Amino acid sequence: MPPLSDVRPIGIYDSGAGGLSTLRDIRHALPDEPLVYVADSAHLPYGEKSQEFLERRALAIADYFVSRHARAIAVACNTATAAAIGTIRAHHPDLVVVGIEPAIKPAAQLSRTGVIGVFATHGTLASPRFAALAQRAASGARVVLRPCPDWVLLVENGQLDDDAARAAVDSAATALLDAGADVLVLGCTHFPFLLPMLRQRVGPDFPIIEPGPALARQLAYRLRTEAPALVAPAGYAGGCELLTSGDASRLGEQAMQLLQWDLPAERLPATWR
Ligand code: DGL
Numbered sequence: 001m002p003p004l005s006d007v008r009p010i011g012i013y014d015s016g017a018g019g020l021s022t023l024r025d026i027r028h029a030l031p032d033e034p035l036v037y038v039a040d041s042a043h044l045p046y047g048e049k050s051q052e053f054l055e056r057r058a059l060a061i062a063d064y065f066v067s068r069h070a071r072a073i074a075v076a077c078n079t080a081t082a083a084a085i086g087t088i089r090a091h092h093p094d095l096v097v098v099g100i101e102p103a104i105k106p107a108a109q110l111s112r113t114g115v116i117g118v119f120a121t122h123g124t125l126a127s128p129r130f131a132a133l134a135q136r137a138a139s140g141a142r143v144v145l146r147p148c149p150d151w152v153l154l155v156e157n158g159q160l161d162d163d164a165a166r167a168a169v170d171s172a173a174t175a176l177l178d179a180g181a182d183v184l185v186l187g188c189t190h191f192p193f194l195l196p197m198l199r200q201r202v203g204p205d206f207p208i209i210e211p212g213p214a215l216a217r218q219l220a221y222r223l224r225t226e227a228p229a230l231v232a233p234a235g236y237a238g239g240c241e242l243l244t245s246g247d248a249s250r251l252g253e254q255a256m257q258l259l260q261w262d263l264p265a266e267r268l269p270a271t272w273r
Helices: 020-029 051-067 078-091 104-110 122-126 128-137 149-156 163-178 191-202 212-226 248-259
Strands: 010-014 035-039 072-075 096-098 115-120 142-147 183-186 240-244 265-267
Touching: 010 020, 010 051, 020 035, 020 212, 020 248, 035 051, 051 072, 051 078, 072 078, 072 212, 078 096, 078 122, 078 128, 096 212, 104 115, 104 128, 104 183, 115 122, 115 163, 122 128, 122 142, 142 163, 149 163, 149 191, 163 191, 183 191, 240 248, 248 265
Parallel strands: 010 035, 010 072, 035 240, 072 096, 115 142, 115 183, 240 265
Antiparallel strands: none
16 A cells, blocks of 8 residues: 555646546546646637647646646646647656547447547647547548537536527537438537537437546556556545636636536646646
């Protein structure tokens, strides 16, 4: 059993509150690990930012996690993964670094029509990393794309079930269904919070692949195989901290609305904002 002082936290970040969906999945897979979540809300949305900007933010936030003695970083953002995960890995070869990508491969395996629909940000869909993934993993299926920057803002505003959310979800889903998609991929960590609305449009049995569980499984596997001495012992109850480059009380409200987690949030120290 490791001494408890050796149990170093896992750093998780996103542009804002979307990565809270991934935080929930990680907590489910790793119930005892100490988790530190950073919402880079002062710089939201990531989907419209340049690769250079996202690399700069990735390195600043990774430096913050290192200052907290993190042993792993989970990039809970498809856009930041596409733009900057290589940069984080190059600067921190000693950390376990995992990211999140649209689940093209499992979608291709499920599809009967051979058409997969992907909702994501402009940044993710325009990235060379996504182009390579679609080429490699689609196994001949056609991948139809729908950028949904408006979904990100709806989730940030807490508008999960109003008329604006319904209209935005209906029009994006209709475009992909009309193109023949029989599997939908949520390629952005904000989007699971609109799943109930999407289900109303496509029905309860339509295959929709969420982003977080695969990242959480991969993170748990890599920690156990690559850093087992640092894994928290069962029952350690490592807790969870929330930080943001934006408005701390707002992040606390978002955690309450989106996860029903009652946690205080703090401002990220100025050096890393
Ligand atoms: N949640 C993010 C993602 O998974 C990005 C949303 C945004 O800031 O544009 O892509």
